[in-house]
Amino acid sequence: MKQPAPAECDAPPPVAPFHDGELAAQRRAGVAAAAAAFGGRGIRTFMPDQHRAFFAQLPLLVVGGVDGGGQPWATLRAGAPGFVSAPQPRTLDIAGGTLRGDPLEGSWRIGSLLGGLGIELHTRRRNRVNGVVASIAGDAMSVTVEQSFGNCAKYIQGRTPTPVPPQAGGAPPQRRAARLDAADRALLARADTFFIATANTSDAAGGARGVDVSHRGGPPGFVRVDDDGTLTTPDYSGNNFFNTIGNLLHDPRAGLLFVDFERGDLLYIAADAQIVWDGPALAAFDGARRLVRLRIREVRRSAAVLPFRWSAPRFAPQFAAWGDAGARSLASRAESAAVGGSATAIVSVTQAASAGRGESAEWPESSVSLKVLKASEASEASEASEASEASEASEASEASEASETPETPETPETPETPETPETPETPETPETPETPETPETPGVAGACVR
Template sequence: MGTYHAGSRAVQDRVGVRERADHVGASIGEGIKPVAAAFLGLQPLLVVGAADPSTGEVWASALHGPPGFVRATGPRQMSVTGAVAASDPLAPALTGDGTLVGTIALDPRTRRRMRLNGRLRPTERGFVVTAEQVFANCPKYLQKRDSYEVVADRAGQEPRRGSELTPSQAEFITASDTFFLATGHPGGADASHRGGNPGFVHVASPLELSWRDYPGNSMFLSLGNLDTDPRAGLLFLDWTTGTTLQLTGEARTEFAGTERRVRFTVTQAVERPSALPLRWSAPEHSPANPDPAG
């Protein structure tokens, strides 16, 4: 897979950052370096994004386990022990040999994150991903959470499914300081992080939400994917209760001078109460977060 495809190039050119994108893109490789392997081995959480092989819907989901459940098992191979629940909308994608997946490991304790995109192969204990893109992101807009604990007796409840947001789900989104975005294009998939102060995601109606695209590394991998294919998946999680909210639908980017806003139309919502057994400490919001009212 090349560093950039036509969609990313189109957005870079529109914003006028192609030269900077070429410089930053030099950090993207296929190999998992020792420092990245060590980072993976410490994480209790991995977010994965992919398209359902039968419906084409794009979903993002969170996998969890004791540190070591995600690990590098080769120069270009990441192995994951465990799976999502059978009722998780991402489950069909994680059982298909050769599925294009995007993954992101994010550590709120250190405000570090690592993305690994590639092709999946199921195994008896989970799956492996052969890496095609591996890179780190800066800590901008990432909230710091000093510690977590495992709530051993927390049991996930039956998912609540719908075709639009409920009032409580809209409140959940508005109160969030973090979500994950899954996108794709014909040659690959990607999972990325979006962060800001609560209120940075605006719910316009039960079928539409939006967020301002804050200045970042200028690669425009996610927005480039959306320029090529509008299908997307969003994952919101409650860092205290473990509840997750997964959305699938389509997203479009609106450009107004130097400002960009992404509008997402919901087609399905899946809320999974107490889905994750992790309870994180209160956040320290990033000093880089803009005022969501601005």
């Protein structure tokens, strides 16, 4: 049963949860009716008790905001469990936790829009909260909640954190640049997780005005470094809200955050986004419904600032059969690099072919050699293959998105490989129909969001 708004929270009446950009994206994908039906039920104006307890136990919080120039940034706050609390259903308090090099440090004001994502990687649980800063004391803030909703465990790689002492020897190094360097490119090439902040701060957005910060997960290679100034990443199926893409249609500026889980580095990227809705380019990424192409404007990297290190990932079951995303990306890069009709190359790719099990589980090796043909042959073969795959993906997407309901996360990309039930240490079971409006059910993280 859906938890009613407690009397003490004085929650305002529900408002339309989507702005024009989100509605336009929903219409283009053919899911406007489904999104409207679920959005009115699943997006609350207060935090249910389960969410309040969840935020209070977290050692870190993903935060999205905009700086003085309107650029969105995704950042992390970290502290002992309890540094984030929810004393009332419509109040979220953040007791500091700012990390060195945070691009939003000094930008917060009373009235600033804030997007929050509570995520517990070792259980793959996450919940969302968006609101307005009501008070500030140093780097501590109190936020009035305007939107609260759950997300499912889909696409989250499980990791167990271990606290580490502060780095000795003074402040860790920081770097600011206009382009990626070799270390940045290496981190992106192996990334399986990132966070993205977007915003619609227009008064015309009404009750849907705000900042959004979202999780993105995929197999290593799902963030393609096209050059030191451009990235491409797939947009997979989700709950059809289109919070991120809807904001980008209104304002193409995005803030990306990549975490080096082994070293504790944080890589911040400010970029302008372009949505690739269809076409042969989608075939480079298994399961992609759309692509997001990002042109980098600024890069910031803070070394060893996180007070945690994480275990090896336990990969989300959705990626067990999507192991060739990285292979295709590398093949595409190799084809582009082959200059002249006689160029031939062999690319050997270690593919991810398992969901992974246990603390130290790694993706097993399945080496696949990809031959780059002569330029003319490669072009013809690639165009025929991509056109065929894009057509099949488009037809599957239209059929599945029309029937997709957020309570039942689908996996149309791998119908032959049912999702593997969660391991004992991972209490969530995304295969079970999600019921975000019943927060009293332990472990239900809500709708799958994109």
